[in-house]
Amino acid sequence: xxxxxxxxxxxxxxxxxxxxxxxxxxxxxxxxxxxxxxxxxxxxxxxxxxxxxxxxxxxxxxxxxxxxxxxxxxxxxxxxxxxxxxxxxxxxxxxxxxxxxxxxxxxxxxxxxxxxxxxxxxxxxxxxxxxxxxxxxxxxxxxxxxxxxxxxxxxxxxxxxxxxxxxxxxxxxxxxxxxxxxxxxxxxxxxxxxxxxxxxxxxxxxxxxxxxxxxxxxxxxxxxxxxxxxxxxxxxxxxxxxxxxxxxxxxxxxxxxxxxxxxxxxxxxxxxxxxxxxxxxxxxxxxxxxxxxxxxxxxxxxxxxxxxxxxxxxxxxxxxxxxxxxxxxxxxxxxxxxxxxxxxxxxxxxxxxxxxxxxxxxxxxxxxxxxxxxxxxxxxxxxxxxxxxxxxxxxxxxxxxxxxxxxxxxxxxxxxxxxxxx
Amino acid sequence: xxxxxxxxxxxxxxxxxxxxxxxxxxxxxxxxxxxxxxxxxxxxxxxxxxxxxxxxxxxxxxxxxxxxxxxxxxxxxxxxxxxxxxxxxxxxxxxxxxxxxxxxxxxxxxxxxxxxxxxxxxxxxxxxxxxxxxxxxxxxxxxxxxxxxxxxxxxxxxxxxxxxxxxxxxxxxxxxxxxxxxxxxxxxxxxxxxxxxxxxxxxxxxxxxxxxxxxxxxxxxxxxxxxxxxxxxxxxxxxxxxxxxxxxxxxxxxxxxxxxxxxxxxxxxxxxxxxxxxxxxxxxxxxxxxxxxxxxxxxxxxxxxxxxxxxxxxxxxxxxxxxxxxxxxxxxxxxxxxxxxxxxxx
Numbered sequence: 001x002x003x004x005x006x007x008x009x010x011x012x013x014x015x016x017x018x019x020x021x022x023x024x025x026x027x028x029x030x031x032x033x034x035x036x037x038x039x040x041x042x043x044x045x046x047x048x049x050x051x052x053x054x055x056x057x058x059x060x061x062x063x064x065x066x067x068x069x070x071x072x073x074x075x076x077x078x079x080x081x082x083x084x085x086x087x088x089x090x091x092x093x094x095x096x097x098x099x100x101x102x103x104x105x106x107x108x109x110x111x112x113x114x115x116x117x118x119x120x121x122x123x124x125x126x127x128x129x130x131x132x133x134x135x136x137x138x139x140x141x142x143x144x145x146x147x148x149x150x151x152x153x154x155x156x157x158x159x160x161x162x163x164x165x166x167x168x169x170x171x172x173x174x175x176x177x178x179x180x181x182x183x184x185x186x187x188x189x190x191x192x193x194x195x196x197x198x199x200x201x202x203x204x205x206x207x208x209x210x211x212x213x214x215x216x217x218x219x220x221x222x223x224x225x226x227x228x229x230x231x232x233x234x235x236x237x238x239x240x241x242x243x244x245x246x247x248x249x250x251x252x253x254x255x256x257x258x259x260x261x262x263x264x265x266x267x268x269x270x271x272x273x274x275x276x277x278x279x280x281x282x283x284x285x286x287x288x289x290x291x292x293x294x295x296x297x298x299x300x301x302x303x304x305x306x307x308x309x310x311x312x313x314x315x316x317x318x319x320x321x322x323x324x325x326x327x328x329x330x331x332x333x334x335x336x337x338x339x340x341x342x343x344x345x346x347x348x349x350x351x352x353x354x355x356x357x358x359x360x361x362x363x364x365x366x367x368x369x370x371x372x373x374x375x376x377x378x379x380x381x382x383x384x385x386x387x388x389x390x391x392x393x394x395x396x397x398x399x400x401x402x403x404x405x406x407x408x409x410x411x412x413x414x415x416x417x418x419x420x421x422x
Numbered sequence: 423x424x425x426x427x428x429x430x431x432x433x434x435x436x437x438x439x440x441x442x443x444x445x446x447x448x449x450x451x452x453x454x455x456x457x458x459x460x461x462x463x464x465x466x467x468x469x470x471x472x473x474x475x476x477x478x479x480x481x482x483x484x485x486x487x488x489x490x491x492x493x494x495x496x497x498x499x500x501x502x503x504x505x506x507x508x509x510x511x512x513x514x515x516x517x518x519x520x521x522x523x524x525x526x527x528x529x530x531x532x533x534x535x536x537x538x539x540x541x542x543x544x545x546x547x548x549x550x551x552x553x554x555x556x557x558x559x560x561x562x563x564x565x566x567x568x569x570x571x572x573x574x575x576x577x578x579x580x581x582x583x584x585x586x587x588x589x590x591x592x593x594x595x596x597x598x599x600x601x602x603x604x605x606x607x608x609x610x611x612x613x614x615x616x617x618x619x620x621x622x623x624x625x626x627x628x629x630x631x632x633x634x635x636x637x638x639x640x641x642x643x644x645x646x647x648x649x650x651x652x653x654x655x656x657x658x659x660x661x662x663x664x665x666x667x668x669x670x671x672x673x674x675x676x677x678x679x680x681x682x683x684x685x686x687x688x689x690x691x692x693x694x695x696x697x698x699x700x701x702x703x704x705x706x707x708x709x710x711x712x713x714x715x716x717x718x719x720x721x722x723x724x725x726x727x728x729x730x731x732x733x734x735x736x737x738x739x740x741x742x743x744x745x746x747x748x749x750x751x752x753x754x755x756x757x758x759x760x761x762x763x764x765x766x767x768x
Contacts, residue, residue: 067727068726068727069726071731072504072726072731075503075504075505076504076505087729090729090730177601186729232621233601233618233621236621236709236710236711237620237621237706237707237709237710238706238707238708238709239536239707239708239709239711239712239714239715239719239723240536240708240715240719240723240727240728241723241727241728241729242707242708242727244707252602382729382730383729383730385729386728386729386730390536393709393711394711394712396711397623397709397710397711397712397713398623398711399711399712399713400530404530408535411533416730419500419501419502419730419732420501420502420730421501
């Protein structure tokens with residue numbers, strides 16, 4: 001009997017240990033826009049050489065996996081130990097508080113404190129992680145097409161209308177299919193919305209109904225899609241809130257002006273190469289201001305990890321000044337680390353266009369509206385982005401009128417607010 | 423079982439190679455003989471059937487019935503939490519929300535307009551795709567049943583797409599149909615104006631039907647072909663001797679005798695059509711707008727992909743979809759039983 005019990009106990013222990021993470025195992029879920037996956041691997045390999053007791057595994061996944069599958073894993077109390085995420089605030093209840101675990105919490109507060117609120121639950125002083133890059137939305141012009149068409153590239157304070165007019169002239173002259181393109185993303189369309197005076201946040205801190213500022217740009221946007229000024233392809237290429245970028249069309253020389261963001265710089269530098277000249281333009285102006293939308297991806301620790309101490313050690317390493325500096329210089333990403341920014345960066349590229357573009361984005365980051373700075377840390381941003389993408393693309397496809405789209409956006413957001421209160 | 427055991431223990435002389443090969447089988451049978459005897463003794467002869475069915479029933483219960491009941495429980499709850507214990511009971515609210523419509527034929531009058539758009543799209547898809555799939559598969563099977571040169575090669579050609587993963591199917595056709603795809607390249611080469619097929623509501627919808635037929639018809643053709651080959655040749659020879667016209671042979675011999683196979687094909691195609699998702703998701707993503715958004719994608723988007731998920735609403739929609747599939751299956755059972763009865767009377 002005793003022997004049977006012993007065998008059963010051994011079996012149970014074996015079963016338990018086979019499903020649990022091994023001590024020293026740290027799994028990172030990572031997506032890449034450009035070369036950052038390779039840079040991370042290089043950095044992590046060095047870490048493992050110095051810390052042979054910790055095994056770091058990088059799971060390279062597509063961005064859609066992070067957006068669609070990671071939240072479900074987290075809700076189930078599962079997932080990786082560390083993840084690179086963009087919807088940082090909405091998922092903040094799943095992040096691990098690193099404050100008691102990191103070697104020097106003051107270092108984290110000093111260097112990453114400005115964005116700490118973007119990724120922690122409201123009302124806490126949690127250290128959830130750090131931004132691997134700060135991004136800013138902005139435009140890119142195909143300079144070669146503009147030059148060939150003999151059309152001057154609109155200046156710093158040019159409006160969206162100025163850009164639409166110029167891009168249309170270029171497209172007609174150079175026989176390219178799209179004068180302008182804008183990513184199918186709520187975050188992206190929010191920048192011009194804000195430039196036209198939109199306010200998303202109501203007096204009670206919950207989403208406000210769609211206002212005249214948002215309607216002013218959305219109506220303009222749909223008008224441009226209807227008359228062929230704006231690429232229809234990107235926006236009607238999916239249903240729901242699925243993300244679609246227009247970057248490939250720009251890289252293939254099919255778009256005169258493309259509105260996306262700073263994270264495209266390394267992508268363009270690699271893929272466009274010397275095929276044509278391109279420039280970053282900053283954000284076009286609306287009737288209220290010329291703001292872009294800040295954002296970025298953060299590396300966060302997940303509270304369901306079995307190895308929080310090892311996770312903190314990896315995070316400490318990746319957030320260290322030398323590593324952040326090297327990562328930013330090699331990936332051409334704008335860092336969030338205050339110390340690194342103050343000491344300056346030497347981006348590792350021979351591409352003068354990429355260097356100039358990064359400079360434009362750094363300059364543009366000083367001209368953000370207050371609301372633009374606030375939205376990344378607001379819990380309802382993603383809800384509004386989702387409703388905007390879903391309904392604006394239906395209006396773009398001709399399935400509903402603009403007024404119907406506005407009504408649906410408000411109704412969708414109200415339903416989500418109600419659902420989340422249950 | 424006891425006989426097998428006795429045979430195994432008997433000493434045999436002059437064994438053939440086949441007998442030698444059977445030795446391990448007989449040994450194995452001998453090993454399981456004792457426990458089976460115990461089962462028979464304990465549960466009785468009737469209980470043996472239940473005993474053998476148990477593993478299957480367990481798998482069915484755990485992977486089909488249990489998820490169904492869990493799904494039903496989810497459909498009665500609200501909120502965005504994933505665990506049932508964290509969700510609040512809302513009764514039939516999710517169903518009420520799905521059915522909150524002033525005119526079911528106009529999705530824009532419904533609270534959940536995208537659900538009804540998906541229902542309408544799925545309805546049209548089922549009608550058109552099932553009709554075309556049966557027709558094309560039948561014609562292909564009839565052709566492949568003839569004495570063609572390289573008949574096996576042609577059968578393989580039509581069956582090949584069935585082996586492809588739906589994602590691969592979607593990607594192949596996306597590369598063909600997109601703005602700078604192969605089709606437009608060809609059209610441009612021949613002096614025609616290129617067209618953005620996947621941005622055009624009607625063409626995109628037609629593409630989903632065409633692609634799904636291309637991808638799956640090989641399988642249904644094979645089932646029909648098997649049915650055609652089972653029809654006795656002497657019936658055709660008799661018809662030929664009587665000078666019966668080809669169309670009459672088809673309607674009076676081929677079609678009636680093929681009906682059991684066709685029924686199976688109809689039901690399989692119907693169920694698959696209602697569940698359409700993977701290749702369409704890759705090909706069009708449900709666009710342009712929502713013109714190729716089908717019910718399964720709506721469920722996926724609502725429950726898993728939306729920026730604020732609603733598992734309760736997705737569960738309610740999937741329960742409704744499940745009910746439709748149950749009705750279709752019952753219809754198939756009814757039809758096949760009535761055709762069996764007719765066959766028996768004849």
